[in-house]
Amino acid sequence: MDDKSLKSEIADSWNAEADYYDSHVSHGIQTGEEKKLWIEAFEAVLPAGNGPLDILDVGCGTGAMGLILSGMGHNVTGIDLSEGMMNIGRRKAKDTGLSMVFQSGDAENPPFEDGTFDCVINRHLLWTLPNPDAALGNWCRVLKAGGKVLVIDGLWDDGKLSTKTKRKISRTIAKIVEKHPHESRYGEDLSSSLPNLGGVPEEKAKEYFSKAGLAEISVKSLAHIRENQKKRLNWYEKLNASWSYYLVSGVKRG
Template sequence: MTRFRLYDEVQAVIQDEMPLIQINYVTNTFALDNNAVPIETVFNIILFEESKMNEILEMKDKLEMKDKILEYWDYRSSDYHTEYAKCMDEEIEIWKSVFSEILLTDEKIRAVEVGTGPGLLAISLAAMGHDVTGVDLSENMLEKAAKNAKEKGVDVLLVQGDAEKIPLNDGEYDFVLSKYLLWTLPQPDKFMAECCRLLKDGGLMMIVDGLWFQNPDGTEKKSSRYEKFNELYSDVKPNLPLAKNNTPERITALAQSHGFDAVSWRFLEDYDAFLERNDPSGHASSYIQPPHMVLAKKRSHN
């Protein structure tokens, strides 16, 4: 008789995420280490073949990581980027200048900012007359983005969703962008594939990120200035591929392996100067070099 292991904590994972896994029930008794056990004693306990357990537990771990990530960013929504709130108009003008330089069109485009947070990039694009959707895992962040958009008098469609499984349609967008998102993702390759899926052929992807957990001498920072981050990310950060050495060269290689060509990058020196000018102490603790911007176009299949 086939051996089974008992699990009482993964039923939701199976039902919601892995509907094709075969659940092996035994009608009256089941065998566990050669002992027959009445089925009544394991009511509501799921039985799995041993070969399936690693896959199940790996998915369970990923969901738990996402829960911690969401908890942290919900928590940070109350103060994230508030040190720059007094100069929001100046920041919007900087991003509008960046977009004017890279989009090279006066025509209305459809854009998605993934990991929109307080919505500053999405708002900047909307203020230029574009049709913009902002996506974020954190509903608290989306509430902040909605408040900022209302204050600036622009319309941004805000959608709750995971950057590794974005709830938007294929091939409908001209421009997909993210800022300070890539390092937070357990599976950045899935995000890159999602960007490719959302874009029209020839559409543009923009990724802004930086080296967040490194000291100027190249050694890794042992802790964050945020106690809540240290608490929730202690087990998460080692499982984030781009939390360490998040260089533009690595992002470039990732983009090229997921359907993008014409990849280029540069440092955002004007934005870096804005950050240093308006929050010198925060800039000194977070930025060992200017944020970098990677641009790539989706390959055309024609």
């Protein structure tokens, strides 16, 4: 598949899931307790500064992370291929009086001038990128010197037979009992074009950061957030719920 076709299928897939994406645990922020944990995680890694930061949320979806950062007082712009997902985010921003801006854009190649932002962030995005190396390079490009890239991701399919069996059982039950089970709608051609379809190991994420020339690369475990989310999972979802979850950060050299 060419790049245009890949991106079109990705957008269509997430448009189809937009209306109920936030209803799934680990997608939408469903409790004040979880929101507080995210705020604490961001406070520990955001670039130091005296005022609001200019933050780009790439692959922003319904704005789960960007709206938290906007609520913390930062200037947040979110881009995504899926208008359906962003429409949900726009509605949430309006309902909460937050100023996060949503605009169409390719997460792998943000449509902004060099050195525009203090921080580029994304959550659950790296696994769905056909060209992660190019994406990291472009995220660095739109950063100011001393700015940070923050990536939140995990590894939910390590390729082991036991993992695949648990995932299959969990998904089968979800299809039976849930009106809108969360599942990948990616076709075979698209799936084969994604190098991290089962998630991104921490070491692989660090490798992407290093290749992009980022410095001070650090990985922080988000296991405590995952444990908080697990309290709200259905029993069959817990069959394969103990996977790696982390935030990796890196600084653009001056």
